[in-house]
Amino acid sequence: MVALAPQTETAAPAPTRVSARPAGARRAPLPASMPLPAALLVAVAAGPVFDGAFPDRDWWPLAIPVLALLLWALRGRGFGSGLLVGLLFGESFYLVHILWATTFLGPVPWAALSTVMGVYTGLGAGLIALAWRWIPTLWPGTLGRLLLTPATIAGLWTAREAVSSTFPYGGFSWGRVAFSQSDGAFTGLFPWLGASGTSFALVFAAALIVAVGVELWGRRAARPGGMVSPPAAARAVEPWALVAAPLVLLATLAALPGWPVPTDGTIRVGAVQGNTKAGYFDPPAHTGDNLLGQARATLPIVDDDLDVVIWPEGGSDLDPLRSADAAAVFDRISELADAPLLSGIITKRPGPDGTDLYFNTSTLWEAGRGQVAFYDKRHPVPFGEYVPDRAFFRPFAPELIDLIQREYTPGTTAPTLPVAGTRAGIAICFDIVDDGLMREEIRDGAQVIFAQTNNADFGRTDENVQQLAIARIRALEFGRSVVNISTVGTSGLIAPDGSVSHEIAPYTVGTIVADVPLSSTVTPAALLGGGLEAALGLGALALLLGAGITVRARRGR
Numbered sequence: 001m002v003a004l005a006p007q008t009e010t011a012a013p014a015p016t017r018v019s020a021r022p023a024g025a026r027r028a029p030l031p032a033s034m035p036l037p038a039a040l041l042v043a044v045a046a047g048p049v050f051d052g053a054f055p056d057r058d059w060w061p062l063a064i065p066v067l068a069l070l071l072w073a074l075r076g077r078g079f080g081s082g083l084l085v086g087l088l089f090g091e092s093f094y095l096v097h098i099l100w101a102t103t104f105l106g107p108v109p110w111a112a113l114s115t116v117m118g119v120y121t122g123l124g125a126g127l128i129a130l131a132w133r134w135i136p137t138l139w140p141g142t143l144g145r146l147l148l149t150p151a152t153i154a155g156l157w158t159a160r161e162a163v164s165s166t167f168p169y170g171g172f173s174w175g176r177v178a179f180s181q182s183d184g185a186f187t188g189l190f191p192w193l194g195a196s197g198t199s200f201a202l203v204f205a206a207a208l209i210v211a212v213g214v215e216l217w218g219r220r221a222a223r224p225g226g227m228v229s230p231p232a233a234a235r236a237v238e239p240w241a242l243v244a245a246p247l248v249l250l251a252t253l254a255a256l257p258g259w260p261v262p263t264d265g266t267i268r269v270g271a272v273q274g275n276t277k278a279g280y281f282d283p284p285a286h287t288g289d290n291l292l293g294q295a296r297a298t299l300p301i302v303d304d305d306l307d308v309v310i311w312p313e314g315g316s317d318l319d320p321l322r323s324a325d326a327a328a329v330f331d332r333i334s335e336l337a338d339a340p341l342l343s344g345i346i347t348k349r350p351g352p353d354g355t356d357l358y359f360n361t362s363t364l365w366e367a368g369r370g371q372v373a374f375y376d377k378r379h380p381v382p383f384g385e386y387v388p389d390r391a392f393f394r395p396f397a398p399e400l401i402d403l404i405q406r407e408y409t410p411g412t413t414a415p416t417l418p419v420a421g422t423r424a425g426i427a428i429c430f431d432i433v434d435d436g437l438m439r440e441e442i443r444d445g446a447q448v449i450f451a452q453t454n455n456a457d458f459g460r461t462d463e464n465v466q467q468l469a470i471a472r473i474r475a476l477e478f479g480r481s482v483v484n485i486s487t488v489g490t491s492g493l494i495a496p497d498g499s500v501s502h503e504i505a506p507y508t509v510g511t512i513v514a515d516v517p518l519s520s521t522v523t524p525a526a527l528l529g530g531g532l533e534a535a536l537g538l539g540a541l542a543l544l545l546g547a548g549i550t551v552r553a554r555r556g557r
Helices: 036-051 060-074 079-097 107-137 142-164 187-221 232-236 239-255 289-301 324-337 390-396 398-403 429-433 435-443 462-478 524-555
Strands: 266-273 308-310 341-350 356-366 370-376 416-419 422-428 448-453 482-486 491-494 500-504 510-517
Touching: 036 060, 036 079, 060 079, 060 107, 060 187, 079 107, 107 142, 107 524, 142 187, 142 524, 187 239, 187 435, 187 462, 187 524, 266 289, 266 482, 266 491, 289 324, 289 510, 308 324, 324 341, 324 356, 341 422, 341 448, 356 416, 356 422, 370 416, 390 398, 422 429, 422 435, 429 435, 429 448, 429 462, 435 462, 435 524, 448 462, 462 482, 462 491, 462 524, 482 510, 491 510, 500 510
Parallel strands: 266 308, 308 341, 422 448, 448 482
Antiparallel strands: 266 510, 341 356, 356 370, 416 422, 482 491, 491 500
């Protein structure tokens, strides 16, 4: 029997720690993140470039690459530094975009409004910075990074635009991403998605471009000598598919056909640009000059078998309800044209407490009957047509606040009027930027939109062409013809496809006589616009909140 030697117990060899990085390799920075000083410089420079996408330059292709650059600058940031980047971008953009606000009022209101909008942009940017960090924790993997994260970012942008366009004092809607696309390749989006949905789609495309760039950067860093290897799901997607994703998206958005707009007959319109001195800060030399100028400009078309004569906001500086002379002129124009006259006037009525209230009114006048219908502007422009909380703001700039003496009262009437057997939606000046009001007109049965405006204080600035561009977007969005008539320009007849078929040059006396198509179609944007905006914005906020809770819970383990 062979004796066995006793076995000695030996310790198992310790596992070898494998470094995630090859020896000597440097840790790569967070993919596609930008150092804060560079991000701040990008934000300041990107604002004026973004303005170039809007009228009057109308270089609409700039919008998506500039947005992508801004979103890249926000990646890797915390809320505070993201807010700072967004604030600088918003401030630099609005200082250029609304430079027209300096006309007559000087730099203080312009700088103040730009700063308010910059703060809004900054708050939205701070949330977007958090979305870059947090959202991938909800849906790890390529789809989470390329789909959920860009969608959340676009939804947060949409929510910020929605809030700043309505609050406070009715908000300020100028400068929304969608408003840069009146002449672009993506006009087919408007009848489907509305203005807010179009902003969402374009920001999503910009965020997707950045997300794809991050994926490709991560793969480059994962090569030998780089960082760790990417997740298997990321490796499963071919690089060409990553690059193709934003290109396919942009091509799809550009190829989306507009909503079909069947017509329900026509209304023969005579719209008159009197080229009178109708400005609040540059008024006519004598009371009644605006009225007489509009009347003289109308006389050449009174025999054109019109269904309605349209004068702009500020078309008469005398109220025919209080002036017998003005009433006589209104009667005469309506009688000669054998058609009602729709004109902007300033009306005065006693309020509940007996004090006089002033309204910016569009009156429909018929010879021998007088005023047969009217619409009072729903949302007078704060610090332009009235001063909200005057006692609070006056100590900050007493000379400026005292300069604005008018105090228009918000109207309560329906924004549609019966005109020549049809129903017309009425938009007085900045009414055209109010999404809810425009949708209300369609719900009330408007078959055509009459947009009356007075650009006399801003006619030689970008403001009037920006406003015409927004009117074109409304035509596309709701499938309606829009008669945009101004005191001094730019006036034009806009077809439901957004094209301008008739136009009057600024600062000239002119008329538009045309058979304007009517329509009763209801576009998806008119039907779902408000709900879609709420779903996109609130959905993004809910996702961000859920992601934040998830991140906090994991840190607490």
